[in-house]
Amino acid sequence: MSAITSDMLLQSLANAITLGSLYALVAIGYTMVYGILRLINFAHGEIFMMSMYFAFYFVTAAMLPWYLAFLFAIACTGILGIIIERAAYRPLREAPRISLLISSIGVSYLLQNLAVVLFSGIQKQFPPVAMFQDVITIANVRIQKLSIYVPLITAVLVIVLLYLVNKTKIGMAMRASSKDFETSRLMGINVNRVIAVTFCIGSVLAAVGAIMWGLKYPKIEPYVGTLPGLKCFIAAVIGGIGNIKGAVIGALLLGFIEIFIVLFFPALSGYKDAFAFVALIVILLVRPSGLVGEKIANKV
């Protein structure tokens, strides 16, 4: 607890917002899928991991400039999301929910092993982009430019997404499907298409998050997505699963918890990854519907 200066506080604040924004992008994917299918998509963390590899190879192997490479990587990840839904979740639409969960664990396992075969298990370095990684100094606080861009990009994407969900026709179909799957189908909504679009959007956001994650923590290996994936799911639960704004709030909160507990109690830094799980247990026991979620009786 010795001497935490205001500079350190500001520094941590910047870090927390950056981390929280990254979590938010991935958490949205979880919350949207859960909203419609009532499925924890365990493979979401692996989608995150794959998009880092896509970006890596578009830059290093295809020699594309970084903006094109990232764009292609994001597109590929969107397509990957649709393929996964089509191949692993659609055949189980009438099956019990737990089968769907098992299938998503199977997909996660498959993608990890696929990554080992395609990209090898050797750790790779995410290609640096100077524009994001330059360090600037504002009032004694040294931060990467990334710390400014990440929250901005996240904010823009969330606003676009909220517009999409609340104001467009496909968004209306999504909301209807998440309220009542069967009835929406009876009302003539093409539920399969809605679900495909949901997976696509979730994967695209995860890809944006993954690329920025890679710029901040430039180390890729086939298991890199699992832990961030689970943490982002927890963020979605903290906020109230099924609720996009909730996911963003939960993710920011989780970012703050992780950064500030380590700041105030440096001895706990080794246990950093456990905080999220403790937060999950606490929120499930105290307020199972999440911070902004509606009460749903059958959740717990």
Add this chain to the structure above:
Amino acid sequence: MSKESKSPYLPATTQKHKGLSRTLSIVVLAAFAVFLYMANSGKILGSYELRIIRLCGVYAIAALSMNLVNGFTGQFSLGQAGFMAIGAYVTSLFIIPTAQKTAMYYVEPIAPWVESLQAPFIVALIIGGLVAALAAFLIGFPVLRLRGDYLAIATLGFSEIIRIFITNMIPITNGSLGLKNIPDTANVWWTTIAVAIVVIFMLRLMKTSYGRSFKAIRDDDVAAEAMGISLFRHKMLSFVIGGFLAGISGGLLASVVGAITPIYFRFTLAYEILLIVVLGGQGSITGSVVGACILTVAREWLRFMDNGFSIGPLTVPPIAGMRMLVFSILLMIIILFYRRGLFGSNEFSWAGLLRVIKSIPQGIKRLFTRKAKAEGGGS
């Protein structure tokens, strides 16, 4: 199966079958024991094959532990990897000779009380199981109030917390370097007899009122509660027994593999055990044992794929990890198309085997007629 055959109302033929199947079982078990004896004395199998058989046993117990909680009690828990880690570390700390322990901890010196721990393997194994059961008991209080996928994520979370603690408690666990030189005590006999004891225990348990209550909770927890079954107590009992069994399997695992690190017990291990349970059939004891054997053997058998192979004109170059990819694709096929697994929720019986064998010709015939019908429809 045998529950029904005890009934006096069944026709005499079933009673006769019972005698026959008992004889068959004894013959097969005796043959297996002879095989194990020969194998263990190094006459037919090398140490590599023996290691596979031992691993089959370890995974069978782990799968049974998960099946008890997931398949029989219907509580989707993914915490087994954490309990196995506890069992593995506790057992190892009791059986590694003191001198080797002292030499191993060079990042931070070993805690004196850990250094002095010593016990025979069987005692160490049981202590490992008990500590894991205690952990399950403590975790169960908050977690078992949750249901379905929330329970899954919370137990997975706790198993990760256990792993993080093991990584950070360096004076006790040697941190991320893990433990080495674990004595190779758990030979084929140890693992096989352990599996046998666990299987018999599970079969007996399922016939007690506790076992029936577990199943009642799985099938309909509201109805079960209305019938006066205490949901929490039974869920907790199942969870604690599951934790104990996972701890035992972890202890055996440590002795079989000889060296453990925290990385060994991450999510992937829980996924693998879950896939064994799914392959064998959720709620089937024999299913879990058979599933564990199939998966363990298949994973080794597929090893040739890592060295490159050719199918007709197609040549696949050697790629590390190829076998795990093929393996996970096979698992996905099972998950998607054979959701009930090999046994569903049934147990193995000779009559059942006979039925399966008898139905094979018919199945093949049906396969062809369906194909013909499909072709007819297409043209």
